[in-house]
Amino acid sequence: QKEVEQDPGPLSVPEGAIVSLNCTYSNSAFQYFMWYRQYSRKGPELLMYTYSSGNKEDGRFTAQVDKSSKYISLFIRDSQPSDSATYLCAMIRPSGTYKYIFGTGTRLKVLA
Amino acid sequence: EPEVTQTPSHQVTQMGQEVILRCVPISNHLYFYWYRQILGQKVEFLVSFYNNEISEKSEIFDDQFSVERPDGSNFTLKIRSTKLEDSAMYFCASTGEVTDTQYFGPGTRLTVL
Numbered sequence: 500q501k502e503v504e505q506d507p508g509p510l511s512v513p514e515g516a517i518v519s520l521n522c523t524y525s526n527s528a529f530q531y532f533m534w535y536r537q538y539s540r541k542g543p544e545l546l547m548y549t550y551s552s553g554n555k556e557d558g559r560f561t562a563q564v565d566k567s568s569k570y571i572s573l574f575i576r577d578s579q580p581s582d583s584a585t586y587l588c589a590m591i592r593p594s595g596t597y598k599y600i601f602g603t604g605t606r607l608k609v610l611a
Numbered sequence: 612e613p614e615v616t617q618t619p620s621h622q623v624t625q626m627g628q629e630v631i632l633r634c635v636p637i638s639n640h641l642y643f644y645w646y647r648q649i650l651g652q653k654v655e656f657l658v659s660f661y662n663n664e665i666s667e668k669s670e671i672f673d674d675q676f677s678v679e680r681p682d683g684s685n686f687t688l689k690i691r692s693t694k695l696e697d698s699a700m701y702f703c704a705s706t707g708e709v710t711d712t713q714y715f716g717p718g719t720r721l722t723v724l
Contacts, residue, residue: 531710542615542702542715543654587654597709598644598667601654 500525505588505602513610518575522588522602525569529600531591532564534573536584537604543587547573578609613637615716617703623722624693632688632719634703643686644704644713645678647671654702660686661709693723 505522512518520534531550535543547562549555549571555562563572575582585604591597616635624630636643645657658668660678675691686705690697700720704713 533712535715540700540718540720542617542717545712545714548712589654591710593710598656598659598669599646599654599704599713600656603653 502526502592503588503590503600503602506605507603509606509608511608511610512578514578514580516578516609518573518578518582518607518609520573520575520586520588520605520607522571522590523569524571524590526592527566527569528592529569529590530593531597532562532571533589533591533599534560534562534571535587535589537587538584543589546586575607578607580609580611583608615703615705615714617701617716617719619719620717621720621722623724626695626723627692630690630693630721632690632701632703632721634686634688634705634716635684636686636703636705637707637714638684640705640707640714642666642706642709642713643678643680644706645688646702646704646715647699648702648718649699657688657701690721693721695723697721698723 534547537543552566559576561574587604588602589599618633643660648654658672659666677689700718702718703716706713
């Protein structure tokens with residue numbers, strides 16, 4: 500079983516839709532959870548960083564962590580064509596130097 | 612806003628040649644990382660570096676790879692004898708505290724012919 504599972508998509512939605520992106524993980528030792536956005540041939544750009552279970556909101560973005568289910572989500576409200584990108588979840592296993600374990604990324608396309 | 616920079620943006624090399632990928636981390640950061648992303652695949656950890664030595668490396672980071680911080684600002688990844696399968700995007704990242712967010716550079720696209 501992979502440590503982090505993420506549906507690669509692609510996911511196509513109309514402009515203005517609410518987008519839900521998800522990752523599941525198998526290792527209960529993961530403590531820190533991140534969502535990155537990656538445009539084509541660019542580096543990952545941090546969107547959200549959470550530690551505990553619950554919700555964290557930043558503008559149109561809401562990150563949700565459910566440690567009991569080993570499930571994290573990113574919600575995008577009022578999606579825009581500029582949100583079209585690949586969304587990567589990443590987690591830290593607290594050992595060594597806290598390297599990131601990434602999901603495969605979900606490719607999102609928001610249609611104008 | 613401070614950012615991680617990487618050069619070159621694209622490197623083309625012949626199989627068997629040595630390449631050096633360069634990164635300038637954010638200036639007050641202490642932990643440095645290299646990741647690799649083969650086209651269409653996930654971002655994979657290669658190596659972490661702290662206090663002038665490798666802290667952790669993955670099974671990908673074999674003897675043909677090395678890292679160095681030759682001065683106070685640069686952080687380099689050397690691939691001694693490139694293989695076709697080394698073709699990928701290579702991302703450098705840095706962070707101030709080990710549990711803090713890692714900031715990624717824009718990447719170097721390496722093409723091995």
